[in-house]
Amino acid sequence: MSAADSPGKHVVVIGGGISGLAAAHRLLAGGARVTLLEASSRLGGKLRAGELAGVPVDLGAESMLARRPEAVALARAVGLADRLQPPATTTAGIFTRGGLRPLPKGHLMGVPGDLGALAASGVLSEEGLARVAEDERLPAGEVGDDVALGAYVASRMGREVVDRLVEPLLGGVYAGDPYRISMRAAVPQLFDIARGHRSLAEGVREFQARAALRQQDGPVFMGIEGGIGQLPLAVAESVRAAGGEILTRTVVRGLRWCGDAWEVAVDDRAVEADAVVVAVPAPEARRILRESVPAAAAELAAVEYASMALVTMAFRRPEVAGLPQGSGFLVPPVDGRKIKASTFSARKWRWAADADPDLFVLRTSIGRYGEEEDLRREDAELVAMSLKDLGEAVGLTAAPVASRVDRWYGGLPQYPVGHLARVARIRDHVAALPGLRVCGAVYDGVGIPACVASGRRAADEIVTGLATLAEGPSGGE
Structure with a gap:
């Protein structure tokens, strides 16, 4: 018996990043009735599409590992099969010891x-x-x-x-x-x-x-025409089309098990659910679970995060004709530079090059664990810092025609020694209560396929639990 055989089972998914959206998509396929609650005004979490000077750009993650099937499979399932695109080049350099190597x-x-x-x-x-x-x-x-x-x-x-x-x-x-x-x-x-x-x-x-x-299995990485930020938007559209409800600007204040159902405190009201998936970063998960699963909340309090900024710039193409070939370069912090990497988006992604043949878009990243002081600088300072390092690394002297800075505070969970043991303890504490699961980058990996897999795992366990509950001890009699 599946959850589809027991209509009316309601699952609330807390968090509208790719993990929560993947969980909602999977829950609907399993026959559940789904409400997804997102505190912010937009969906997608660290996946965000935007544009600069009319060129579509990713303002967060920009590619996904294709050798893991989960994210590519989800993209195909929500109608993006014809927009999947491998990088045009993956040849990268490293700027170290005074030269680009x-x-x-x-x-x-x-x-x-x-x-x-x-x-x-x-x-x-x-x-x-x-x-x-x-x-x-x-x-x-x-x-x-x-x-x-x-x-x-x-x-x-x-x-x-x-x-x-x-x-x-x-x-x-x-x-x-x-x-x-x-x-x-x-x-x-x-x-x-x-x-x-x-x-x-x-x-x-x-x-x-x-x-x-395994090279014949296809490219290692994959992107989406228009940017990876298109993926959560397409999943959300699919969730709505399947009857799921998505509410943004909806803050979950708390979570309480009432003996036969969950009560999700939302703003000034309560939403009742048969099961709940908590798909938010550790600080928010800690706050939500503090009353119902204090032991899990205590473990989540120990999870640390790194912050970073992405500086995206558009240049007139003739002015950057001398840039080296390849998709960009990495920068070791031991060399004392401010940027840690630069991606030549107009070389890496055909869609970025085709959007405006007169413009060349690239981006840099700034920020590492324990180093947030630079992120507090003005946007213009971060652009200037990026241009300085680009000049020394690849000889770039042109001024951008447009730029933007996107800061991701607490964007990347850290996995110190013992992290997997902590995750196992969190999951054990959570699973001790009926119909409750967690998912997201903090548990199973920060890559997009890992986040999708984490959401699917939580959804599958919820659906199995609901079906078992519906069948009862006599196997459905």
């Missing part, structure tokens, strides 16, 4: 497997390369149940490879400190390699060889 091939999140490509790139000094080579002579390391990624890689290959390769790549995902981030949570493939191989480099080479066999 190619990102060496054959690595896993910056951990090198191909030492020849690493040496040819010029990213590391001779001393750094010699230290990396020691990995293949050292005895096997010990990772236990979890280990800090940067600390372990540095113990095998030296700090230089962490500071100049691992940090900028990992920083693009988490904006975090690699010496604090959990290897098991952030890069589980590397954790498996560390447990199963004496040499990290050897394990990375084997991993890359297997990955090469």
Whole structure:
């Protein structure tokens, strides 16, 4: 028996980011009646579409991992199949040691497997390369149940490879400190390699060889024409078309289990539900769950976040003709620059180039864990800081014809050592109450496919629970 066989089961989803929208979409497919509540005036969370000088741009996340199927499958399910688009180029550089250098091939999140490509790139000094080579002579390391990624890689290959390769790549995902981030949570493939191989480099080479066999499966990353920010809008439209109710500017004040139903306190009224999915960041989830699940709320209080700003600029194309080829470049913080990356959007995405052939759009990112002071500067200062670093990295001297700054305060949850154990405890506390689940970037990964999968998991567990409840102890009699 499914929830569809028991009409009238009402599920409230709290949070209109991609995780909450994915949960709502899945719940409706499972036969539930759904109300989604979003506190802000818009849907999508960290996925946001906009425009600059008439060119569509992403103001948040701009691509999704296509090798994980969940996000691409959701995009197809909501009518975006013909707008899915792989990057036109994925060749990236790294601005370090005074020059723009190619990102060496054959690595896993910056951990090198191909030492020849690493040496040819010029990213590391001779001393750094010699230290990396020691990995293949050292005895096997010990990772236990979890280990800090940067600390372990540095113990095998030296700090230089962490500071100049691992940090900028990992920083693009988490904006975090690699010496604090959990290897098991952030890069589980590397954790498996560390447990199963004496040499990290050897394990990375084997991993890359297997990955090469999967190249025929299609592109690694995927975008959407007009921007990834189109995805939550399309999911919301699909949810409404399926009968789901979506309410924005609706703040959830609290949550209470009444013995046979949930009472969701919304502004000055209460909404009754058979089940609830909490799909908001940790601080909001803590506030909502404080009364009903205090133990989970206490665990959520320990979750930390990194903030960042995205600076998007449009230039007259002839004035940036000298920019290097490729999709952009990364910047290690050890080099003392303000920006941590730049994406040449007009090179990376065909739709961004085609929108206005006379304009070239690029963006930079600023901000890392524990470094928010720059985000408090005026927009013009952040644009000037970006232009300064772009000038030194790629020789850009042109002034933008348009620019905008988007700040994402508390945008990226941090995954320190022990994070997965904390998530397991949170889920255990929440699951002790009937018809309650959590989902989102804090639990299962910050990437779009991981967030979609998290929402789907919560929805599936809710639907299963509702069906079991409807069947009763005698199997539906």
